[in-house]
Amino acid sequence: MTAIEISNVEKRYKSLQALGGVSLSIEEGEFFGLLGPNGAGKTTLISIIAGLIRADSGSVKIHGHEVVGDFRAARKKLGVVPQELVFDPFFTVRETLRLQSGYFGLPNNDKWIDEVMENLDLTNKADTNMRALSGGMKRRVLVAQALVHKPPVIVLDEPTAGVDVELRQTLWKFISRLNREGHTVVLTTHYLEEAQAMCKRVAMLKSGKVVALDTMSALIRRISGSQLIVHMTQGELPEDMRHLITHPEPTETGRKYSLRINDYTEVEQILARLRQSGAVIDEMQLQQADLEDIFLQIMDKGAL
Amino acid sequence: MGSTGFRTLVYKETLRFYKVATQTIAAPILTAMLYLLIFGHVLEGRVTVYPGVSYTAFLIPGLVMMSVLQNSFANSSSSLIQSKITGNLVFVLLTPLSHWEIFSAYTIAAMVRGIAVGLGVFIVTAWFAHMSFVWPLWIVVFALLGAAILGTMGLIAGIWAEKFDQLAAFQNFLIMPLTFLSGVFYSIHSLPPFWLTVSHLNPFFYMIDGFRYGFFGQSDINPWTSLAIVSAFLVVLALLAIRLLRSGYRLRH
Numbered sequence: 427m428t429a430i431e432i433s434n435v436e437k438r439y440k441s442l443q444a445l446g447g448v449s450l451s452i453e454e455g456e457f458f459g460l461l462g463p464n465g466a467g468k469t470t471l472i473s474i475i476a477g478l479i480r481a482d483s484g485s486v487k488i489h490g491h492e493v494v495g496d497f498r499a500a501r502k503k504l505g506v507v508p509q510e511l512v513f514d515p516f517f518t519v520r521e522t523l524r525l526q527s528g529y530f531g532l533p534n535n536d537k538w539i540d541e542v543m544e545n546l547d548l549t550n551k552a553d554t555n556m557r558a559l560s561g562g563m564k565r566r567v568l569v570a571q572a573l574v575h576k577p578p579v580i581v582l583d584e585p586t587a588g589v590d591v592e593l594r595q596t597l598w599k600f601i602s603r604l605n606r607e608g609h610t611v612v613l614t615t616h617y618l619e620e621a622q623a624m625c626k627r628v629a630m631l632k633s634g635k636v637v638a639l640d641t642m643s644a645l646i647r648r649i650s651g652s653q654l655i656v657h658m659t660q661g662e663l664p665e666d667m668r669h670l671i672t673h674p675e676p677t678e679t680g681r682k683y684s685l686r687i688n689d690y691t692e693v694e695q696i697l698a699r700l701r702q703s704g705a706v707i708d709e710m711q712l713q714q715a716d717l718e719d720i721f722l723q724i725m726d727k728g729a730l
Numbered sequence: 731m732g733s734t735g736f737r738t739l740v741y742k743e744t745l746r747f748y749k750v751a752t753q754t755i756a757a758p759i760l761t762a763m764l765y766l767l768i769f770g771h772v773l774e775g776r777v778t779v780y781p782g783v784s785y786t787a788f789l790i791p792g793l794v795m796m797s798v799l800q801n802s803f804a805n806s807s808s809s810l811i812q813s814k815i816t817g818n819l820v821f822v823l824l825t826p827l828s829h830w831e832i833f834s835a836y837t838i839a840a841m842v843r844g845i846a847v848g849l850g851v852f853i854v855t856a857w858f859a860h861m862s863f864v865w866p867l868w869i870v871v872f873a874l875l876g877a878a879i880l881g882t883m884g885l886i887a888g889i890w891a892e893k894f895d896q897l898a899a900f901q902n903f904l905i906m907p908l909t910f911l912s913g914v915f916y917s918i919h920s921l922p923p924f925w926l927t928v929s930h931l932n933p934f935f936y937m938i939d940g941f942r943y944g945f946f947g948q949s950d951i952n953p954w955t956s957l958a959i960v961s962a963f964l965v966v967l968a969l970l971a972i973r974l975l976r977s978g979y980r981l982r983h
Contacts, residue, residue: 478823479983498826506824512817516746528738529825571821 427489429454429579429610430475435484437470437634444470445634447484452612454489454578457605459625459642460614461717463725466631468614469509472583475612476506488579502530505577507569509584509614513556519543519567520552523574530575542570545600562589569597573604580604581612586620598624622717630724638724646715653713654693657682661705667696680708736831739822743839747805755847758801762793762851766858769915779917780948787859790852791869791942792914797851798873799934802844802880803887803905806836810888811897814981823982829975833885833968840881841874848873862945868953869944875960876937880905882967889974889981908934918950933963 430452437445445467452458460468473479475486477493477500486493491500514522520539527535543549546566551559556567569585580601586594602624605611615621621628622642630638638645653672659680663671670685687693693712700707732740747754770786779788813819822832863869883905891897912934918926929935940956943949949956975981 476824477982478820480978498828501824501826504824508817508820510817510820512820514813514818514821515816516749517742521745525738525742526821526825528741529735529822529827531734531826533734533738 427454428452428487429456429489430612431485431487431490432471432475433485433487435471435474435481435486437467437474437479437481443634445474445481448631448634448636449484450629450636450639452610454610455605455608457602457611457624457626458613459621459628460612460631461618461621461628461721462614462631465633467634468631469583470634471631472506472581472612472614475581476504477501502575503578505572505575505580507572507580507582507585509587511561511564511568513559513564513567515555515557518553518555519548519559519570522556522567523570526571527574532575535574538576539570539574542573545596545603546570547596562593565589566593566597578608579610579612583614584616585613586615586617594620618717618721628717630721632725638720642717645720646717652687652690652715654685654687654696655682655711655713656685656696656700656707657709658700658705659708661700661703663705664699664703667699670696684713732834733831735825735827736835739827739832739835740838743805743809743836744842746809747839747843754801754805754843755850758797758847759850759854762797763854765793766790766855770858777916779920780946783946783948784859787861788917788942788946789915790855790859790861791945792938793855794848794852795873795876795938795941796909796914798844798848798877799880799909799937800844800905801847802840802877803884803901805840805843806881806884807888807891807897807901808884809836809839810885811891811894814888814892815894819981829972832975833882833972836885837878837881837968837971840884841877844877844880845873848877862947864947865944865953867944869941871957872937872941872944872960875957875964876934876941879933879937879960879964879967882964882971885971886967886974889971889979892980908932911935912938913950914938933959936960936963 428451430450432448432450435445435448448471460471462468470479474481475488475493477497480494488500489503491503493500517525523539523543527539543552546569548563548566548570551563556564559567565585572580582601585597601611613621613625625642627641628645629636657677657680663683667685672684672686675682685696687696697707766786766789770789774785777785779785810819813822887897887900891900911929912932913929918929918935921929936956936959939949939951940953940960943953
């Protein structure tokens with residue numbers, strides 16, 4: 427079943443085209459990453475999914491329920507962690523979570539609320555007023571609020587922005603567990619290594635358009651390939667190999683080159699060619715491309 | 731009554747003002763008490779509005795209704811604008827609550843505060859005059875309608891305003907003049923003809939006049955006329971508020 431179906435969504439703010447016809451389909455149980463630089467339209471898209479912003483055209487369905495026309499059913503299926511660190515200063519953590527649960531029609535939900543608090547290390551802050559919490563603790567409450575009604579689809583908009591390592595680990599452990607139990611997770615983050623570790627599939631947005639959409643492994647394979655890093659103490663890189671350089675770096679004893687390779691069979695050919703040209707290699711390393719390389723490549727080129 | 735979500739929002743909005751009851755309930759009761767002491771002291775024996783009714787006794791229902799109206803407005807408007815500006819309104823906007831439920835919950839919580847303050851004002855002021863209750867049902871009906879109208883106006887103002895000073899303008903340039911020129915402190919029949927006509931255009935006048943009728947069995951105009959006008963006003967405002975909520979005006983951009 428499709429968890430989120432986004433069809434040709436457009437949104438314009440005066441002269442700015444925030445989203446220019448975005449279409450995406452996220453399947454049930456996926457851990458999906460939505461990536462892009464600031465201003466790419468990630469938060470606008472999430473806000474449209476959540477019903478916080480109305481799209482100019484196009485439609486979004488959550489588990490088959492249209493987010494405007496059938497908003498009650500759609501919102502029951504959705505838990506959203508907003509990017510902004512917002513809180514209601516009148517209430518304690520437990521009151522906040524009970525109220526949020528009540529809004530979703532679950533008045534006697536203490537067992538699950540306690541479990542969520544336990545998993546997010548909030549139990550000893552349950553009766554603390556929201557105003558008295560640190561930024562990291564407030565962020566945990568935001569996550570807990572999104573989960574009080576056990577939504578099958580969880581959307582996290584930059585959930586780890588500006589928070590410590592401990593919370594990140596606690597959060598990802600819990601979210602991974604929910605994902606294993608069948609919850610669909612959509613994540614936006616600036617920490618690309620986080621997306622690489624968590625997401626099975628990603629979409630990259632640039633200027634309101636999807637510029638890449640694939641599984642993480644295919645994306646890494648397809649776009650960047652790997653890198654062969656060679657440290658040469660003698661000789662120069664032949665001219666016909668210079669187009670492979672991604673990162674030259676002079677060292678005290680010679681020169682270090684990072685060379686892009688598409689296939690591991692190319693390693694042998696490169697080494698043979700270097701030996702032929704008289705180069706002496708004293709160190710060699712193979713490095714798998716990561717999401718950051720891909721991200722930078724795509725954002726430079728504009729589209730895949 | 732109502733869905734769990736709706737009841738939760740009513741509870742939250744009520745709990746919100748209860749947690750700061752000194753500011754939201756005690757302070758307005760004290761203000762009304764001061765009005766009574768000052769105006770009652772200065773004008774008692776000099777002004778007779780209805781035969782057989784002392785000025786202080788005439789003033790008390792006006793002050794009670796004024797407190798009901800001002801506090802109902804303050805509750806929904808301040809809650810909404812605070813939630814909008816701090817961003818926590820998102821917690822309500824993300825829920826499956828319908829436009830009708832959001833409207834009703836904010837309005838009912840505003841009515842609870844308005845009535846609570848009104849009751850408090852009555853309890854502390856009723857000692858200063860001999861009060862009668864000729865038609866208690868009219869008292870209840872007009873108090874509820876007045877609170878509902880101002881709660882709805884507060885909701886509309888809260889939706890419309892994007893900054894605290896815009897809300898303050900709404901309050902200072904609309905709500906306050908309409909309240910003070912509605913006959914809280916006087917009978918509009920004591921006004922010159924022009925202002926008498928203008929007063930008839932003020933819907934707040936009908937709320938206070940009808941409310942006062944419940945106490946004394948005397949009013950400036952027929953209470954049924956007031957009831958019709960006040961009810962119609964509430965329906966128009968409620969429809970406007972629900973329309974704004976449904977359209978997402980200034981809430982879901």
